[in-house]
Amino acid sequence: MPSFASDVKNALSRTDAERDCCRTAELAALLRMGASMATDGEHGLGLRFEAASAAVARRVIRLLRTMDTTIETSVAMERTPQLRRRTYIVNIAAGEGVTPLLTRLGFLTRGEAPRAGTDVQLLRRKCCRAAYLRGAFLGGGSVNRPEASCHLEITTKSAVMGRALHTLLRRLHFPVGLTDRRDTYVVYLKEGDAVMDFLALIGAEEAAEEIEVARNLKEVRAQVNRLVNVETANLQRAVDAAADQLAAIERLAAAAGGLAALPEDLRETAEMRRAHPEISMTELAALCHISKSGMSHRLRKIRRMAEEV
Numbered sequence: 001m002p003s004f005a006s007d008v009k010n011a012l013s014r015t016d017a018e019r020d021c022c023r024t025a026e027l028a029a030l031l032r033m034g035a036s037m038a039t040d041g042e043h044g045l046g047l048r049f050e051a052a053s054a055a056v057a058r059r060v061i062r063l064l065r066t067m068d069t070t071i072e073t074s075v076a077m078e079r080t081p082q083l084r085r086r087t088y089i090v091n092i093a094a095g096e097g098v099t100p101l102l103t104r105l106g107f108l109t110r111g112e113a114p115r116a117g118t119d120v121q122l123l124r125r126k127c128c129r130a131a132y133l134r135g136a137f138l139g140g141g142s143v144n145r146p147e148a149s150c151h152l153e154i155t156t157k158s159a160v161m162g163r164a165l166h167t168l169l170r171r172l173h174f175p176v177g178l179t180d181r182r183d184t185y186v187v188y189l190k191e192g193d194a195v196m197d198f199l200a201l202i203g204a205e206e207a208a209e210e211i212e213v214a215r216n217l218k219e220v221r222a223q224v225n226r227l228v229n230v231e232t233a234n235l236q237r238a239v240d241a242a243a244d245q246l247a248a249i250e251r252l253a254a255a256a257g258g259l260a261a262l263p264e265d266l267r268e269t270a271e272m273r274r275a276h277p278e279i280s281m282t283e284l285a286a287l288c289h290i291s292k293s294g295m296s297h298r299l300r301k302i303r304r305m306a307e308e309v
């Protein structure tokens, strides 16, 4: 069964990035999440991008093609035997177009050494920040299914990328956390509102809605449970109290003179309780035509007398 996260990614990979600037930002983030450069002495730089799903690999190819039609790409599928997981490799052959492309994507500065810095240039515009985050999520994101607790994370092997994403999300006022688990940097959101806002921002509105619906349902369920618990507790208390009263009444009935020896009001109460062991004190009070506090007073007296027997 495909996970919720892969459903979200599939939906995202079909969205249209309308502007050129956004396509560049998204592709840059995607590549930073899973690309390595391959140098080919004769032809210059090529690129190898590893994607965990076919949808993500297709997205990379589609973005590349719209940016530069001369770029040659090929795809291969590899299977890790231990994990039985498929990895899709997008290879970008070394060629003339690659260096300008990498420069545009912020991987190279003026054709020099690969750059490890952040993508400040690419993140100037608001629209591009959302696109960049979409790329990062497609490349290394994961989100819990709506019924589970709210958690969204983006993992990367690159400390620089981890920090860049953390900074970007903080600047966008997300309550974001960053941890590292053995060479893997994890940027995460834990609050439901933040997870929904993030998904909506990157263009996964439907997923955000699904989470919202599931959250409302959870809240309603919790409320119903609370009510049931309160009712059950009240009922249990009433049953326990009635059992105590009945035990006291039986002791008095077994004593010398029995219930007939009791004052009139207490005898009436004792007999009424014996006849209706299941009813609440309020109902008992109504049957005896007295107030609830009057009934409480009578029952306390009965208990005290029983203790003295």
Ligand SMILES: [Zn+2]
Pocket: 019, 020, 021, 022, 023, 125, 126, 127, 128, 129, 131
């Ligand atoms: Zn843009």
